[in-house]
Amino acid sequence: MNVGRALLIPHVVRLSLRAPRDVTVRWDRYWASTTATGDTGDVLWDASSTDEPQRYVELLAAHADPTLPVVDAGCGNGRYTRALAGRFDRVVGVDIAAAAIARARRESAGVANAxxxxxxxxxxxxxxxxxxxxxxxxVFVRGVLHVLGPEAARRTAATVAALAGRRGTVLLAETDYRGPLLGYLESLGGGPRGLPAPLARALSAGLPRPHRFGDAERDAAFPPDRWERVLVDHTAVIRTVPLRTPDVPDTVPGHVAVLRPR
Incomplete structure (x- = not known):
C-alpha cells in the first residue's frame, strides 16, 4: 500500500465511527441534513448534468412499453424521476428514506406526472x-444495488421483479469500480489531507460502502434463466458532483443493463 493511501485510512475510520447502526436511520438522517442538491450541493451522486439521465430516458424509450408506468427505485431527491417524467406519462419515485421523499416532493413541485x-x-x-x-x-434502478450485500441485492431484485410483472422492462445503472475501497476514494479526490466534502459526508452518515456491480453481481440478482439481457454496456460511467475541479463532474466506471422478464 502506498503512503498516500495509508494516510487516507484514519480519515475513513474517523468519519465512519459517527454513523448510527440502523441503515434506514442513516439514510433518513442523511437526507434530512441535506441543505442543497445539484453540482454545488451535499449529495455525492446528484450531478446536474443532463447527459446521463437523457441516455437512460432514450434507452427506456427504445426498449420499454411506453404505456406502462415507470417506477424510479431508490429515487432520492427525484432528479431522475423528473427526467423520466419528461418522457413517460406516470412516474413513481420510491425511496426508503422519508426525508428523501419529502425533498423529492419539494424539488418536483409542478411536475404533475411525478x-x-x-x-x-x-x-x-x-x-x-x-x-x-x-x-x-x-423499473429504473440507479445507484442502489452496488451498495447492497448479495442477500439484500437479491431481495431488492425480487421487489423489482414483482413490479415488472410480465410486461415490464428493467434498466440498471450501477457503479462498477474494480479496485479496493481506498482506491475508489482516491479516484474521487481522497488523499492524505482528507476527502471532498460530499464524499466525507456520505462516509460520516454511514451510508453503505460501494461494491463493484458487474456481470457476476447482475446475474446473481437477476438470473439469466429468468431475465433476458436486452442490452449490456460495460463502458458506461456514473457521474458524481464535481469533487476535484469546479464545474467538472467526476465519474465512476459503470455497468448499465436493460433486462426483461422471460
Missing amino acids: EFRVADLTDADAGRALHDELGDCT
Whole structure:
C-alpha cells in the first residue's frame, strides 16, 4: 500500500465511527441534513448534468412499453424521476428514506406526472403492493444495488421483479469500480489531507460502502434463466458532483443493463 493511501485510512475510520447502526436511520438522517442538491450541493451522486439521465430516458424509450408506468427505485431527491417524467406519462419515485421523499416532493413541485412513496426495496411485499396498484411497470434502478450485500441485492431484485410483472422492462445503472475501497476514494479526490466534502459526508452518515456491480453481481440478482439481457454496456460511467475541479463532474466506471422478464 502506498503512503498516500495509508494516510487516507484514519480519515475513513474517523468519519465512519459517527454513523448510527440502523441503515434506514442513516439514510433518513442523511437526507434530512441535506441543505442543497445539484453540482454545488451535499449529495455525492446528484450531478446536474443532463447527459446521463437523457441516455437512460432514450434507452427506456427504445426498449420499454411506453404505456406502462415507470417506477424510479431508490429515487432520492427525484432528479431522475423528473427526467423520466419528461418522457413517460406516470412516474413513481420510491425511496426508503422519508426525508428523501419529502425533498423529492419539494424539488418536483409542478411536475404533475411525478409522484413519490416511502418504501423499503428489500421488502418484496412492498413491490407486490405497488404492483397491485399500478400493474406491470417499467423499473429504473440507479445507484442502489452496488451498495447492497448479495442477500439484500437479491431481495431488492425480487421487489423489482414483482413490479415488472410480465410486461415490464428493467434498466440498471450501477457503479462498477474494480479496485479496493481506498482506491475508489482516491479516484474521487481522497488523499492524505482528507476527502471532498460530499464524499466525507456520505462516509460520516454511514451510508453503505460501494461494491463493484458487474456481470457476476447482475446475474446473481437477476438470473439469466429468468431475465433476458436486452442490452449490456460495460463502458458506461456514473457521474458524481464535481469533487476535484469546479464545474467538472467526476465519474465512476459503470455497468448499465436493460433486462426483461422471460
